[in-house]
Amino acid sequence: MDGLPVNTQDFPIWVNAAVFLAASIVVWSGGVRLTIYVDRISTLTRLGQVFAGMLLLGCVTSLPEVANVITASSAGIPALAVNNLLGSAAINVFFLAIGDAVVRRDALTSIVASPATLMMSVLCMLVLIAVAVAITTGDILLYGVGAWGLALAAVSVVSFWLSSGYADRSPWKVSDKREESKAEAETGEERGPLSEAVWKAALAGAVIFAAGYVLSQTGDALAQQTGLGAGMVGFALIGVATSTPELSTIIQSIRLRRYEMAFGQVLGTNFVNLSLIVLADAVFPGAAVINELGRFEVLSSLLAAGLIGIFIVGLLERRDAAVLRMGYDSLAVVVLFLGGLAALAFVQ
Numbered sequence: 001m002d003g004l005p006v007n008t009q010d011f012p013i014w015v016n017a018a019v020f021l022a023a024s025i026v027v028w029s030g031g032v033r034l035t036i037y038v039d040r041i042s043t044l045t046r047l048g049q050v051f052a053g054m055l056l057l058g059c060v061t062s063l064p065e066v067a068n069v070i071t072a073s074s075a076g077i078p079a080l081a082v083n084n085l086l087g088s089a090a091i092n093v094f095f096l097a098i099g100d101a102v103v104r105r106d107a108l109t110s111i112v113a114s115p116a117t118l119m120m121s122v123l124c125m126l127v128l129i130a131v132a133v134a135i136t137t138g139d140i141l142l143y144g145v146g147a148w149g150l151a152l153a154a155v156s157v158v159s160f161w162l163s164s165g166y167a168d169r170s171p172w173k174v175s176d177k178r179e180e181s182k183a184e185a186e187t188g189e190e191r192g193p194l195s196e197a198v199w200k201a202a203l204a205g206a207v208i209f210a211a212g213y214v215l216s217q218t219g220d221a222l223a224q225q226t227g228l229g230a231g232m233v234g235f236a237l238i239g240v241a242t243s244t245p246e247l248s249t250i251i252q253s254i255r256l257r258r259y260e261m262a263f264g265q266v267l268g269t270n271f272v273n274l275s276l277i278v279l280a281d282a283v284f285p286g287a288a289v290i291n292e293l294g295r296f297e298v299l300s301s302l303l304a305a306g307l308i309g310i311f312i313v314g315l316l317e318r319r320d321a322a323v324l325r326m327g328y329d330s331l332a333v334v335v336l337f338l339g340g341l342a343a344l345a346f347v348q
Helices: 013-045 049-060 063-074 078-103 115-137 147-164 178-185 194-226 230-242 244-255 259-275 277-283 295-317 328-347
Strands: none
Touching (some): 013 194, 049 259, 063 078, 063 194, 063 277, 078 230, 078 244, 078 277, 078 295, 078 328, 115 295, 147 259, 147 277, 194 244, 230 244, 295 328
16 A cells, blocks of 8 residues: 555665654654643633543544545555554553553542443444444445445444533433542643634644654555554554554543543544544445455454443442552453454454
8 A cells, every 4th residue: 555655665664664653753742732732622612521532632633544544445455444443443442541550540440430431432332343243244335335334434423422412411420529620620731712722733633644644654564564464454553553642642631630531532533433434435446345354353343342341340330449550440451452462363
């Protein structure tokens, strides 16, 4: 696949590795700044942490996946495009566990109190299970795109909408909000007008898109040069590359005590990414992309669903117990993710 003006596979592997590293640093820096600006926007507009994370951070940090899906699928490699999306879905949840270990000393889920976060988690898990069902049953073309692709996009959008307003509609509230009040008092960087925060967030998003696109392309070149298969390339290498913005925004959100924003960003990104399957369909010159997938992608989607399921248990339990600087649920997520990678390597 060649999405850049020059063929990155013609470069020596060390050149691609250097460009990959440089782009990663740029994406990381952009993600940190974006989180600060989105936090300011959410405070000034009273959007709320969950909605700001889901809508603003989630959509912006999905831009590298958009670029990769278009280039990979239009080049006739839909498996690479879809595995990037499924890999990002699992890796984003894994990054929450990493953020828990790096920033906090107790369980992250013990202080996440919004019912909207639970709603998002359940709906995202169901959409991922629907992806596995779609791959198992097969797809048909409808108006030039797959019927399952259209359905998954519609369900993702509806899930996004249901989650965004659930905090106001929820009949129940968590009574213990020890950290939440403290988080509201510490607003990070609030100074400056709303217009300034908006244009700075837009600039950070543009930087993330450009650098994320370079990441996906050089990552693909490195994958081809190292001889890895398309499934594992899309899931692991390209998935990690295009999820770099999420890691920086997750860690920065937790540092700012915007825990709901961290969860909202991850789950919002996953909703956006899963809806991009229809985009892969639209630009793929062949049949429905779902029909190009198999056991590897079924396992990928179920792995991501399982990781979210573990965090749902943690959100319901809300215990402070931790080991190795992370909650037991985060540790379980790390173990399952690493085990899932081994299983994916086996079935590829």
